Amino acid sequence: MSVLLLYFLFLKATVTSFNGPSSLPILREDLVVRRHILTDRQLNAAVVAGRCAPGPMGIYVVSVGYFIGGLPGAFAGWLAMITPAFLIVPLLRYVGNRAEHPRVRSTLQAVVIASAGLILSSAKPLAIDAITGPLPLGILIGSIVLLVTTRIETVWVIAGAAIFACVVKAVS
């Protein structure tokens, strides 16, 4: 696959989402389901890399690009990740305070809520791949509880889960 086509596939996902993880269902649909150039396991690993790195969650797209096309693929992912950010400049110049119009705000709010549903949907196949026994299931539940009830950084939850699984494997 050419880097340009990969860039446009990434861009399609990033430009139609309003936060980092929202692009996940679109990328999975295009790269895993339709084109078979990425596996669910690789997508999951890319999310791991994105969550463990500094910066916003949407940065996992760079790792997806690396899995598919090496450094040129990662570059395509990075470029597609930052491209939509420049759309704010014409918005700043021409839209201004119209973003506070009730109907516009309601429309955007509905998109964000529906995105949450799509994110939950995209977790299903990843869960089927990752939850292979009681230990991963316990880690899944524990991580949800920790993240919802505390302000702990995501990276520490993931690192803690990895260390915990290592210790369990070593003593078993």
Added chain:
Amino acid sequence: MTVFRPSLREIGSIFFRVGNVTFGSGAASTVLLRKEIVENRDWLGKHQFALCYALARVTPGTNLFALFSAAGWYLRGWPGAIVAIVAASLPASIAVILLTLGYLAIYTSRLGQAAIVGAMAAVVGTIIAGAWLLMQPDILSRNWFRAVILVTGSMILSLGFSVPPIPIVGLAALAGFFWQDSK
């Protein structure tokens, strides 16, 4: 209006620091950016930053990068926006590539595989928790019924009927346009 026009090098330095020191959430970076360019340096006024933040929330893509782009544009026009985005995103992207390489390297070892199993389970947890945190303000508000319909509707269309995400987002936008919340 902008109080002071910093050099591109100064912009790069600040956005490098703000964009590459926090993990997994834009909230901390947003607070840090405001402290650096509004409170500490007076590069932007409070209202300018508030407008940047509000518009970043409605800009497609990663909201945090849109905020960086807007702030950089206010400071030095298009060159400022480009420098801000590159300084904030490139080092973190290199870190992601190194982490991906690390994943590929440890995948062959027994303990490495165990670590990955644990990490992947936690990642699924972070996705579910992230979705909950995204919808929580609406689910727990007086507009809970609208939020529940939107969430369950998008899940049913996606999981039950395999409708691709973009049409679902379009339907949600239409629903939001005609069905406003009761605030």
